[in-house]
């Protein structure tokens with residue numbers, strides 16, 4: 001009897017090579033995403049509390065309960081609405097493998113409504129532009145979204161044209177939960193301890209300041225908050241903000257002769273000095289910019305705020321020097337206006353730290369390859385929560401979610417986008433555990 005069983009076992013091994021099967025998760029990433037997309041979690045600028053909007057807690061509670069249902073340990077929601085959890089490893093000795101973390105954010109951008117999101121699944125996409133049904137002026141064109149060419153036969157996921165989709169970053173939330181679900185269905189997939197967190201207020205800044213790196217307990221982490229399949233980010237801007245103030249003198253215009261100093265003309269002069277080839281509207285790729293983005297003008301006092309962005313600290317310093325030089329030039333034209341410039345550092349390019357952890361990017365690229373994708377590295381013309389964490393001792397590159405056109409009504413993802421992103425997370429854990437079931 002015993003020998004028959006052995007024979008049968010070996011037969012099975014022969015017929016079903018190690019390649020074999022991964023059992024599907026209990027619930028697909030798409031199905032989870034649809035549930036999360038229905039919950040309005042829009043964050044709000046300039047609030048004194050974290051989370052900036054209480055409604056983000058609705059999703060936090062749901063994710064916490066789903067984590068519990070999937071067997072996660074130490075599930076908690078902090079006073080700031082951050083969801084933390086751990087998934088125990090299944091190795092003989094989990095302490096031999098680093099605790100790897102995955103982080104996604106729950107809020108959606110304040111720039112477009114995230115209430116009553118009506119998700120539309122365009123099944124078996126056959127090419128061509130996608131017109132969103134509730135506002136037919138909203139069209140996802142192949143010209144502006146060439147990735148669509150690689151998505152024939154996929155199910156494209158959009159909103160109806162009146163709201164954003166919220167794939168940024170509910171796709172990340174759904175993918176992380178589905179990763180956990182997949183591991184649960186497949187104990188043969190070996191992995192170390194996993195830390196998971198879902199954060200509020202990524203879009204307005206401030207949420208990550210409340211993140212407790214120690215509670216989280218990971219050695220490395222990945223934000224799952226990126227875009228097209230295969231895109232890995234290990235670089236962000238180095239960023240500063242300048243505030244330039246112009247002080248004049250106000251007086252009654254009827255008796256102003258020889259007394260009034262109108263600061264507004266100095267502002268106009270200053271703005272006219274911005275180099276046209278160094279602005280957000282004229283640069284792309286690795287080229288940085290200066291960007292006057294808001295200001296107030298008045299006779300007595302005016303001010304302008306300017307974003308400075310560059311991938312290299314030296315480039316950022318050069319931009320600061322340029323703004324100061326412009327202040328001097330305008331000052332010479334308007335000697336009676338007192339001009340003052342203050343420059344504040346916002347965040348630094350996380351590559352400064354991540355260059356010492358090349359295996360994080362390399363492992364992510366390998367995991368994407370094992371999922372049948374062509375990975376590539378792209379610098380982010382922006383910041384990430386991971387950049388902040390990276391400088392606080394938790395190195396944290398950013399991984400793709402399959403999403404496109406974040407923060408707008410043309411946002412989209414796809415069924416394959418969600419599935420392949422999830423699959424990549426699973427492979428990544430196997431790589432860190434130094435094993436592979438060869439799937």
Ligand SMILES: [Zn+2]
Nearest residue numbers: 105168169225
């Ligand atoms: Zn995001």
